[in-house]
Structure formats: structure tokens, C-alpha cells
Amino acid sequence: MFRYDFVDLPGEKRLTCSCLFQTFGPVMASASVSRPGSGGSGGSALAFEDYSLYSNLTDDELLQLAIERSLTETQCSGAAAVQTAAVQTAAVQTAAVQTARLQDNVPEPTSTSRYQRRTPSSQNPPAAQTSATYSSPNPPKEKPPDLKTFNGTVSRFMTGSGKRMVAYYKNDGSLVHIAPEPEEEEEPLFRAIREGNANKVRALAVCPGTNLMLPSKPGWLAIHQAAWFGQDSCLRMLLSAQPGMVNKRTSRGETPLLVAVSRVQLGCVQVLLENGADPEIPNYEKETPLYKACERNSAAIVAALLNHGVAVNTRCIQGWTALQETVVRSNLEICDMLLKAGAKLNLRNMYGITPLFTAAQNGQMAALRFLIKHGADVNTQADDGATALYEAAKMGHQEVVQMLLSLKADANKPGKTGMLPLHIAAQRGSDAIVSMLIPVTSKARVRRTGISPLHLAAERNRDDVLEMLIEAGFDVNAQLSEERTRLYEDRRSTALYFAVINNNTEAARMLLAAGADPNLDMFRPLMVASRMGCIQIVKLLVEHGADINAAIPTHPTTFPAVYMFSMKYLPLFKYLLDHGGHALPCFHCRYGGRPHPPLKTSRSNWNEDADRPAAQGPVTRGVQFCEMISVPSICRWAGPIIDVLLDYVGHVTLCSRLMEHLDSYSGWSAIKEKAAPPRPLLQLCRLRILQLVGRRKLKRLPLPGGLIRFLKHQELPPDDES
Template sequence: MASPSISHLGSAGSALAFEDYSLYSNLSDDQLLQVAIERSLTETHHSAPTDYSATAPATTSPPQASQSQDNKPNPPSTDRYQRRVSSGQNPAAPQTSVTYSSPNPPTEKPPDMKTFDGTVSRFMTGSGKRMVAYYRPDGSLVHIAPEPEEEEEPLFRAIREGKATKVKALATCRGTNLMLPSKPGWLATHQAAWFGQDSCLRMLLSAQPGMVNKRTSRGETPIMVAVSRVQLGCVQVLLEHGADAEIPNNEKETPLYKACERNSAAIVATLLNHGVAVNTRCIQGWTALQEAVVQSNMEICEMLLKAGAKLNTRNMYGLTPLFTAAQNGQMASLRFLIKHGADINTQADDGATALYEAAKMGHEEVVELLLSQKADANKPGKTGMLPLHIAAQRGSDLIVSMLIPATSRARVRRTGISPLHLAAERNRDDVLEMLIEAGFDVNAQLSEERMRLYEDRRSTALYFSVINNNVEAVRMLLNAGANPNLDMFKPLMVASRMGCIQTVKLLVEHGADINAGIPTHPTTFPAVFMFSMKYLPLLKYLLDHGGHALPCFDCVYGNRAHPPIKTNRSNWDNDSDQILAEVPLRTGVQFCEMISAPSISRWAGPIIDVLLDYVGHVTLCSRLMEHLDSYSGWSGIKEKAGNFTSVYFHCTNSQHISRHLPVHQIIQSH
């Protein structure tokens, strides 16, 4: 870049916003990005540097090397993040010459590690490039450059490149110690097995047979490495030289298990012909057959079964191969196992059956196959629920339709929860309709044990639909005969609190008790009024359809002074401002106390005004009078209480009409 600009810097530009841009005139975009990354870490480096000791990682792959000519992947080398250095441990790395114009720029060459006292930071770019940066104790950057590659030993390089003649020469050289690893446990035989150099491997084993079963830090023998890399030729060479094919790695996985995991039928056949044990378990209890089932390789499954693999062996979670096949939706494996007599009703340690797990995962074909083979749909899992429950909860229409005829209604009742509850809870309307049409009881209630799981002690599917504000589900349940008055906290109160007038109307039309109370929070007036006071049209609707207004004006104190109200936040109202009054009355909380709550008292006048339209002559208690006196615009409401009433009468055309008449006219009319 001849003359860099902000537009060329891209995202790095923001990190270098206050620098002299000529400082970076000779850097590439990639180098600029690295400098920007380092600048973002400056605050970290200003703090006291941390001393990280160099530790070798577990050997999962051979040591670092340049890309081979055959383009085989090369595993990463040992990486160290940061360490405090006071003596030379890293060789100097060549650095591209860069011209800087700002003061105290990074040097062109790495510092002399014999005299350098600072911090060395190693990191990797997003493209996988390894970088190293040197910092002074004050956090300023000394030098940054790509990390020099570690030098590869001649023998391991010759193996990687497949130079058999050179490998033979080095292996037979008097000064060569073939038992000396290049990394923790990584011998030349592991290197040959990794890169599939079977001719080199043959020469190495001829020179030093004792390497045949040596293990890496992960417990991998050369044959395990060869199997992991699907190097069939190397596997055969190792077996010819006496390799023990039963030695597991640190995860207790045998070469046979690994061959099944790698889906290599040829290696599985080779190992089985060599007579390896077929039912050995890994650290989690999985067998080779279970892994082959997961891979859905019927050729391998057939070979394992002929070699004596057990069909119903369980892993540490109690899962058999058939359960695993059902869980993963492996139809071919499932048919194979059923054909050979696997237990179709096998249960895991938590009680779940293969059918339950298939329904949970939504595997429709698996459910159909299991049911066709007489799988028991009435075995509950550890939660007590049946496959139908989990299918309804998941919303699997087809699976629900298959499970309905196979499920016992008596067993459903015994679980203490209906699939209707779960369908309503998750808004699975199609499933809900299907269950209703199948005749499931829309008034089924949760068992006491399951009811206690909910703070509001809900018990019906209708309650779930109301609290979800699912009008269509509410309509379906009510039309099917759902009783809106079964729950302790009535669905009508929930709908009123949510302000859902459609749901309120549906509930009232189907017989919801407007004047019901709450057993745990008794009131002297209809409890639903508490949740509709802020929405006067809703309050009027409830009063028009049978809500009792008169109890709102019954007060045991009358014109006398009311005692102070001790308030307590309600534990059943989601409104954070809603306060329930606690008073020592046998009959419960009075209307005048409820309306005194801070969140309601500001609307006391209009609320009282609406209620007075539905009662005759009433006496307002001293507390209600206080509310009406608190605002001059409400003074006329007091006169309404003493002189007017609202009456309802039934006309010949069956219409209800509300009229405001003086008290003496009402008396004369009667």
C-alpha cells in the first residue's frame, strides 16, 4: 500500500484511529489486523504479566509439520499462551522490514531472549495463523511476527513424506532411539499409522518390534491411531506384527469400537477375523453394536451380530441398541434389531421406553413401526407421563393420532394429568381439537401433586388456555362442555385481569360464576370486580350479566371511622401495584378497603359511580365518602347514592333495559 487510508484499514482503522498512519504504510491488511488486535489488548498487558508454565497438551495428533506434498492434514503443535521470560527460550524469528515514523515503534527483529525482560504473547488469527508478540514491562509493543515453526525431526519428516528408504536408513542408524517420542507418547509408529505409511510402518516394526503396542498420552496404540484414520493397510501390518487389538484408549474405546464409529466395514471385518472381543464396553458403557446402530450401517451390524454381539446390552444410562435406534430415528437399524429379537419395550434407567423417546423426538415412522410391533404405549417415564402426553406436548399431530387408540384412558387418569393439559399449555390447538374429538374429558383436573407445581393451583385445561390468552382454544373447550368454575382461581378472573373481553364473554356465556370468590383471599363482594376496576366497560359488562353490586356497599363500620389498613402485596396478582388489604374480619376484605389500594383509589369516583347504577338507595360508608370528597368533580356521585337507583326489568320482548329513576317513582311503579 503506497498511501494507506482509513478506508483501506477497515475494522483495524478504529483501533488505530489516533496513530500516525505512515507508521503502518508497509503493512498488509492481515498485518494491520494483527496490530489492531494487539492494541485492543494493551490494557491487559499494562497489568502485571502472568507467568504461564509451558505444558505439553494431550496427544491427539502428531507434531507440527509443513503441509505434505500429498496434501494430508497436519495436526497442530504445542501452543503456549503467555509466559514471563528472563532468559532465551524462543529462537529469533525473521521479520519483514517495516518503516515507522512514530516514536518508539516496534523493532524490525525480535528481541534477544537472553537479555529481554518482558512478556511474550502467543495467539492465533481467525485464519489459523499463529502469531507471537513481545511486550516491555510497561505494556508497550516491542515486536510482533508470525510464530516460527518448530523444526521437525528427520525421521518423522521422512515418515510423513513416505520416503521408505530414508526411514529405513534412519531407523537402522546406530544413534537412533526409536523408543524416544517426539511428543508425549508419540512414536514413529504412531506417525506412520497416522499418515497411512504402511511400508514405513513395516520397516519400523522390523527394526524395533517393541513399539507395536506403545501408547500415546491419550492411551492410543498405533493400531488405534490407524483405525481412527481409517488406514486399513496399517491395521493389517500391525496385526501381522502382533499388535494387541484389545487395548483401549483412555476412554476405554477399543479399535473395534472406533472402527464402528468411523463406519469402516473393512476394518471391522479385519478385526473380527482376528478374533477381537465384540461386547467390550467403552467408558460410558456403549458397545460396538450400539455405535454401529447410530451409524445405521447394516453391514457392520450383521457382522457384529454373527460375531456374538448382544442385542440388549445396556450402557451406563440403561439404553440398549434398540432404544438408541429409536431415539435417533434410525429405521434400518430398528428393523434389523426387531427382526433379530431385540426387546421392543426396553426401558432406560429413567423409565422411558423406545416408543416414548421416539414420540418425544418426533420420529413418526419409528412410532408407527414400534406400534405395529405391539410396543406398549402405557409404560410411563420417570415423570409419570405416557408417550401420548409427550406427543401432545410436542404438538405431533400424526403421532398423537397413532397413540390415541393404543393408550388406555384409565392409565391416563392414573398419571394425574391429561394430554389436554399439555396441549393447552403449549397452545397445540390442532392436537387439542384431536383429543377433544377422541373423547378425552375436557373437565379432567390435575392431581393434587401436579397442581402444587403451579403457584395459582390451576387444575383444568381451560385455565391453561385462558392464561395463554388463546381464545380459539377456550372456545373449543367451552363448546365441548368445559366447566369454567372448577379452578380455585376462576378462569373468569384471569381473563378479567388480562383484559381479554372476548374470553370474558365466552366464559360468561358458558356459565362462569361472576360472583365467585377466592377461597384463599375471601372478599365480601364478587372477587372478579378487583380485576376489572381499571377497565370500566368490562366492569359494566359483568354487572349487566349478573354481577352483584350491592355487596360492594356493605360495610361493617358504616359511618364510623375505619381502622388503619395494613397492606400486603398480593401473591396471586401479577400487577405490581395491586395491594390486598389485610383486616381481621370473618367475612373477608371489604370493597371500601380494596378500592383504597393506591393503584385503584385514583379511579374510586368513576368506579363507585358505575356501581351505583346497579343498586337502589345505599348508604356510603365513611371511607367511600372520603374518596368522593377527595376530588371536587366527584361530589355529585354522593347525591346519586341517596336519590337514585337503577332497576332492571324484563320486557315482553325479553330485552333487558337499564333506566335511572327517582326512588319515589320506583316505589309508585311497584
Template structure:
């Protein structure tokens, strides 16, 4: 009997869903039915739902009905873990809502005992599932009145197919031998009684059917499966043997070109594979995607099946649609035993997929250490790249596989690495693989290796060194490790020091400065008349002062092309930079670059103008403040003292300090035979007032 197809379209909050009923999973079926009936008969309907019922007569009935929605409950009584399932609770404690509305079976339209016929019923049908998994259906009239609610009727099953499924051989024999029974009549597209018997492993029933109608032994069902294929799919060995003995063709595939032998390898069953091979099954047939039985067995590491297939003539060099052979699949999946067997039978350890990846590359990518060790012991080439141009060592560094990387380092050509345009150090630094990074540094890899132009263009900031990757990841340990190994902090177009200042990491800034980072470097794409690093550090005054203490230029900050004259208005335009202080740069670019007075006028920085100018004055001699800087100092009365500080002439002690620093240098101050307080003054650690 065909089951009517039903589609629902309901307004929000009115449809009956599985989740609503699952909230009442602790009720038994009788209590749930009673609750649903009570609510449908008594409570106000929550909304309308459109239900379409398709019947066998090819007519479609579309009506609107009201469907009651059970309220969501969150109390502990509805939690399966807190409910004693072996002791039913009373409705008074389990379902308080049910107590409020008693059953009124004297209503004008009480439910009928016999469910309506779905083929002839005029109205709507709502399907749902109880908490115990039972499928239910509710019948409603056009006005929304509940007619009946009951378990969903099961499809009618032909007597012969039911008897086969239940293993009733005497019943099957009686039906099969009955003159009125047509054994070639399917229960569903192409599914004959012989398929049913093979699928459910009913050997006795299958034997009777083959005696009654031997001609259907190789018939194919809707997906092209034969009875033999069905038996193999369900691992029914006795039925497989019976079918083969009665002439079943072992090489008829399904519509995906999967043969019974391929399916037996997929099911990992050596006994069925042996039975099929004994009856001459073809071993090198490929499925739609090009997989053979050997490739499937190798991918599942079943050495017993692989040995049988190889003895039967299976070829280990057949490739699927992706150019992948059995050895590649075994290496990719880490199947060591199958890999050994294939190598023993002559499989090529340097086999490559269509995209160029080798078995060694795939094993390294998937972290199969034993497989990598085996392949290298068989002289697998570690210098063949994958489709991205990366070598197995690159992939090991990217994954942080130290053991695999240590095996690959001795057999990987550094010249070949250079030709790839990227060092394993870059990938280890990018993924924060500190242990692998240390391993590569100790192995002698160049810490100053730079990305090729092609690979550098893949990054918007045009980064080029491993140090840059570590700085932008804020990985202080990796930064320290690379700098200690001799990494140059000035090779990237956008200097790592700028990145460290931008993310406000003072530790990284100190490490970079100590190892020679150029504090006064600029940005080619955003030229400024002052050190570019100030753009990212002016709001963090301790860092700003640290940079000035260690050689940052201060005089350029007071060099303004407009001087005491009025400045043109600043055109502010947003850019793609994330930092607030950078958003005005593109609109202010001139031939000479952005001036300091323009930069400090950015809305996010201008409120810091006074303290910034105050710090800068400690590092310059006689300077004249331009009209814009004066405007900033005049904007707040508390900054008037800064204007006095800038007035000429500057104090002699301050000018002497600048001259001594210029002649001696900060690093040699400790060697001067001067008192400690004076040394601290020269280092800007004490002010004039303190002295």
C-alpha cells in the first residue's frame, strides 16, 4: 500500500514539531495520546497550517487546519536523566498542564476508533514522532476538528516478501510453488524475491526460489545490484556461496560499476573474497571513480585480502580518476602492513597523484611517522613537490611533526628548497610550531631566507622573512629564537618593529631594538617626514619614550614646511588600515610625506598631543613649534607649561646632555667616570628638576 505524501507549510509558533513531542518523552504512548487529544479538543488553537495530501488517485487535497502546539517545558521532570523510566509517574506530577484540562469525550466530535482511509480521507493529516520513537498521525477535518490520532499505518508487504524476511521457509515454498505466484514481479523497482532472500541471508528460502525460478539469479534491481551483490553487501556468506554454485555471474556490477568483489573488499571480508575469486571474479575491474578491489583492500590494511588479489593477478599500478594507485592510498591512510606488501610486490614508492603529490608527501601531510620511515628506507624521493610546490619537509614543518621533519631534513636538498621560494622556517613560524622551528634552526636553515616575489605577493603586507611571521603572531619565544640565531630585523618592506609597535608588544619591540632594528625606518607605501614607528606608539607613551631613548629621531617631528603660517585643512579619509591612528594617512600624502603635526592632529591622537610634545622636547635642542602644534597646546590650559618648556633659549644642562649623547652614544654612557645620578640624567631617567 502506498503511503500518502504530505507536505506542511505553517505559520511560526503553530506547527507541530518533533521537538515539541520529544519534550514529553517521559510519557508513555497512552498518556501522550490522551494529552494530544485533550489539547486538540479543549485548548485554543495556536495557528493555521496548510497540509497537502497526495493520494493514489493522483488527486491533491490542500486545506487549512489548526494545529495545537504543546508548550515547551524545561522542568526537571522532563529530563530523561532525572526520571525513573521504570516507574511511571502520575499525571499530577509529570504533566501539570494536563490536570488543568480534563478529558471531554462528550464533545460533539469525539475521536473514532478506526482510523480513516488515507486514500479517501478529506481533510488534513499531521505526522509526528513520540519520545519513544513511534510514528504517529493525526487526522483533522477542514475546520480543524480532530477526527483520529493513531500510530502511522505501515506499508503493506507482499506475503512472499514478508515470509522471506521472517525466514518462514515452508510459507515461501508454498507461495513459490503456487501457480498464481509470479516470482518475477518486484516489490519495488527491480527488487525480486531472490534479492530479498539474499539481502536477509535466508539461505533456505533462496534455495527454494532458485529451484522455482532459476532464471532470475542475475536480475538487477533499481541500482543495478544483482542478488549476489545484495548478499555481498550484507556479508551473507552462505547466500553468496549458494548463488555462485547456481551460476551467479561474479562480475556484474551495480550502476556505480562496483563489482561484488569490490564490495567484498569494502566490507573487509576475506571469506567472501576467496569465494568470488574461486569462481573466477575479475580482479582489475574499476568502479566509476577508478578504484579497484586491491586499492580498496589496501586502504583498509587487509593484508590477507591483498595477498589473495595479488596472487589472482591484481595490478598494483592501476590508478583511479585522481591518478592515485593502491600504494598511494595505503600511504595516505597510514596502512603500514598493506604498504609493505605492495612494496614487496614491486609497487613504485615514488608514485605520484595527478596533482604531483607523492606517497611520501601524503604520509607526511597526515602525520604517519612509520609510513614515512618505511618509504624513506625504500629510497623514496623527498624532493618531489606537491601541487602547491611544497616538499614533504615543508608539510612536516607546517604540521609541527618534529619526528617526520627530523627524518626528512637529511634527505631534502636545500637547493631544491630555495627553488620552491619558501623555507620550512616560514611555515613553522607561520603556524607557531616552535619546536619544529628550533629543530630547523639547529639543522642550519637560513633564518634570513626570504619568500620569493611570487609567494610574497600572496600576502597583502608583502612579508618576506620568518621573523615577520613570528612578530605578527606575537610569538615572543619564536622571535627571541630567530633573533638569537642571527635573524635580521630590517629585511621586510614593512618592518617587524612597526608590526610589534602596532600590536603594542613592548617585549618584542625591545628584542628587535636590541638586535639592531631600525627605529627610524619609513614605510614605502605611506611616506612620513618622521620615523614611521611613532604612528603606532604615540598613544603608548612608555614605548614612545623607549624608542626615543634608543635612537629614535625627534628633531624631524618639529620640521614643518608651513612653520608659523596657517596650515591647510586636513582631508581625512578612511583607509583599509585597522589602527585608528592610520586612517588619516592616505588623505594627507604629499610629495614630502605626512608631517608630524598632521599626524598628531588625528582625532584619536590629538588628545595626547601635549604629553607627546612634552616628551619630544626632552630629545631636541632649540626648535620652533609650528602654528598647528601651538594650536594643540593652546587647546588645553594645563599644557601651557609645555609652551614655556619649548621657549628659547633651552636650558644649558639639557643642551649639554644632547651634545654628550651625540658624541658618546647611549651604549657607552656607562663607561664614563661620572656619578650614577648624572648617568641617569644623560639617559633621560632623571629630569632637570631632579638634579
């Protein structure tokens, strides 16, 4: 048993020198090589890193070298054979489809997006055979193996010089035979057509032994060959000899007329039409000759087909009409001919898209003006609700947006996602388009969408657009609708949150200066900034009233939740305490001096490098500070954290767990002494003054600067200053 595996390289379909080594590397690496001057036949094995030694060789020389080396291999170990087979099999499987297409001269298929025009395809004729010679002083075998009895793999590939090769491998990966691929001799009739030899075509066509209905390849007749190469004189002779093949189809369902149109062979098109070719027969993708002529942008062929009365509104397999295909190329001459022949302006393709939508999407101003002049609806919507204005804003076509707005296009028509053209323009960062859409967009309509363009501008860091929207009066405290909030795991809701999580200081500053409330989100922006260690944004938020002592409803704690994200950054932790963070709740513990139950931790999505303790008992009781500080990723800083907190409290009692932490390291014994009663009178006075006056009014007190700094926890008390 054997199987065919067609090997080729994707893209360029060429086998370069490096690719040639990849193909024959395993064989060459296992061969014993006798190098010049070695004095014997036992040389070192060629390794993959030695390929640079042969970089000056041509493809043919490399190929011959690989063959000769494979012959010197006397035996191959089982492991090496398996590895060789695996490499070759992977190469075969990867490139099989590309080579199969190459050998049939069929272009690569391309994927199509929702709105984009499909990539045109056409039937290619058999490629002209090129002569190739192959010689080797010592080929593996003089003749290829008999395919009826060969048990292995047949691989086909192409060298860098374009030479087609075929190699035979055993199942263990060892090379059996390699040689140029046997050439298929081109039939005399098809060669004569390709060369344009009319006399020879006439002689062969009328020859009793010639069957004009016999294809050279699946579905490819002599008449298709003549239409492809534009040999109209040969085409006339073939039709006179066998008129019945005028509408025969190729393997893709293409008639000779469709082949001629695809190749823009006007003379052949006229000959075929004169000889009764049916201009309505499509290929298997339902593309008619008229559609293909519009795709090829040939006004002359379109005119010839229209003069024969073809239908102008026939759709291809994706629902495109000839007019829609023409609009992509903005050929007004063909558009005018199609409209005069009865083309409809508002026919939709399979996505509900009209020609006007296509023109707006592709920025074709001339075609857009033409369609609107002839009555196309500027507010047409696709199946997903997108309008031509929305699509033009999405693609950044400023002139198209301006033109559509001048013709009263509705800027307040939402798509199925609920968003307006202003939303998509803000998301894309199109300043000019945003400035055009702001005056015609209803703020009430924006509120009904459940998302503000401010959210999208902040999410994409479009600072210029954000500033423009703020100046236009859009609500900086607008919140996402419940449906849109649920799309985010952290349940964010404000534009400020988007700016903070992007670490965009400028955007956060603009929003806060415009009145953004930093306390609207369930998971506060201050917590986000603290988790990321963004001290600059933390300061901005605190200065604009961020609640340092806020809790998270879904994850309750007995202490300010922001401490969970700032304890690793002691300067930041101290800043929060200096500006109103409560320290006393950190020392409240329901167990006191009694033993604590074992700590249970669970992975938190708040901080990717830390665990969080699970709440003990009912959820409403919350996680205690002593439990939070005991997680493995934080407990190493327990001493310094407790030391900082003691500066902001009076008489407190450390619970048994905090004492365990302080006892775990001898250097922290001073902290334990610091917590022991009584606390210094100076510390108690500082706390009392802050409680009575408040931190914001300290500067107004008629006190020396050093004392003010002491009250703010910035310096030592006056009697300790030097």
C-alpha cells in the first residue's frame, strides 16, 4: 500500500536552500560523511548546525548532495528513523493542500468577513509545462518504485528554482527514490491554442481522430483554453467545428464566456455571444458573467452583456449584485449603465447590506453621491442595525460622515448592540468625526443606550476625545447599565474606573476635575490604584474625596478594604493612614488573646500574587485584619505593618495571632514593646488633637511648623529634634 502526499511550501510555494535542508536534514545528519583531507571514509556526521558550510551551493547541488549522502547510510537507528519519519510526515501534512492547489493551478481561497466583499476567484487553465532535466552520478535507483507494490509515502515538492520533484519514502522515513516529477505532455491542440497557431488548430479540429469534447483536465476543454488565452480566431474555428460545446462548464462551473470575462478578453466575449453563448449561466458560486465583468471593472464587457439583455439584479452566493460589486470600485460609468438597465438601488446581500452601505464602508465618495442622487436611502440599516453613518464612523471616513450628515442621516439610530455612531467614533479615537457627531447626537438617546461615549474613550485611552466629550457636557458620572456592568468581572460602572485601571493619570485628572465621583463603583477606583501601586493616581483620588475607609459589599472586612492592596507598599499605606484611614479597626479581633482557628485561604482575583483569607462564620462578620496579615504573601511584612499602624492608635491590645507574628522574628521585639501600655502621652495628645481639629484644619492652628509636621506624622516631636 502507498499514499500520495503533496508537499509544497505555503505562500511563495518555493523550496529555498534552508527548506531543502529541512527536507533532507534527517537523512543527511545520519549519514557518515568523508570530508576532503580526512584520510579515510570515517568522517563526522553532518549536524543541523553545519548547514552554513554549504550556503554557497545551488539548489540542484544541495539536492544531489542530499541524495549521495543518503546512499552512504548503511543503517539507521530506530530512534533516528522515527524522528525522520515524524519530520517528513509533519511537512507533508502541513503543505498537502497548498501543493494540491498549485498542481491544479487553482488560487488560494480567502476567508470573507461579515461586510467585506468576497475575494474573486476564477478558473485557471493548465499551466504550461516547462522542461526540467535531472542528472545525478549516483541516483538511488534508476527507476521509481512500482506504485502497485510500493508500501510507503510519495511526496511532491518544488525547489527554489521552480523544479517539481517527487520523493518516495519507506514507512520508517528512509528515502527510496527521488527524481523530477514526470512531465505530463501537453496535448497538441491545447498547445497550439496557447501559442495562437490558428492553422494548426484548424487542422487538428477537423482531424477525424480529435475529440473536442475530451477535457485535458477536469472540465477544461479546448474552448476554455482559447477563451482563457484570448485566442478569438481559434475560438471561432473550434465553435465552427463543434458548436455544442459553447456552454460547457469547467470543474468550477464556468462557461467559456465566464472564463473569457474573468480574463477580460473582450474579443472572445463577443465571439461567444455571437455564437449563442448563454450569458446567464453562473459558476458554482452563482457569479454570472455580468457580475464577473463588474468585478473586473470592464465597462466594455458590461456593455456587451447588457446589449444581449442579461438580467442585472441576479445575486451571487453571498447575495451581492452586479451594482454592489461595481460600487466597491466606484466605477460610475458601469453604475450608470446598470441603473439604466434596471438595477435596483436597495437590494440587500445576505447580511442586509445595500450598495449605499457598501459605498460608505469603503469610503467611495463618488459612488455614494451617485447612489444618493438616484434615490438611495441614507438611513439604510444592515441586519445588525448598523447604518451607513455608523459604518463610515467606524472605518474613519471623515468625508463620508460629513456628507451623510449634510443629507440628514440620522445619528441617533442604534444598532443591535445599542451603540450610536458617536460611540464607535469615540472608541476609534476619530477626533474630527466625534466633533461632527456631538452636535447631532441626543444626550437623552445616549443615556438610553446604557453606555456613554466617555466610557469607550476612557477604555481605549482616547484622551483628546475624552476632553472633547467632557467639554461638550457629557455626564462624567454616567454609569454603565446593569446589563453592561455584568460583562465585567469587577462590575465596573464609571469612566473614571476605566481610566484608573488603565493607569491613565491624565484621563483620571480630567474626569476628576470635571466632577467625577470616585466613590460610585462597587470596587472603588482607589482600591484599583492601590493594588497597582499608582501613587500619583491614589493622591488624585484622595484629593478629590475618595473614601479611604470604604468596604467591598461582596467581600466584607472589619478594616478598610483598601489596606488589602496597599500593605506591601508601606509609603502608600502610610499615605492612606495620614489622610484619614482608620487604624483602630485593624486591632479589633473577636478572639482576642484566645487561640485563633486555623486560617483558610482562597485565591483572590483582586491580587494575582496573594491569597485572601476566607471569612469565618457568617459573611456579614467579614475578614479580620489579623487574618488578612497572616496570608503567606503578606506575613513577612507583618512587623513593619503593625509598627506603622501603632503610630495612629492609642491604647490597643494585640491579639494572639499578631503576637505570634511579632514573636516569629527577634528583630520585631521592639514593636511588641511599643504596643505595650501605657502609650506615650505625646502620642495620645496627637491623636486627641487630630480627633478634635481634623486633618484638614491643622494648617490653620497657630502652632510652630515642627509641631504641625509632628501632628501630621511627618517628623519627630519637637523635643527630639536636633
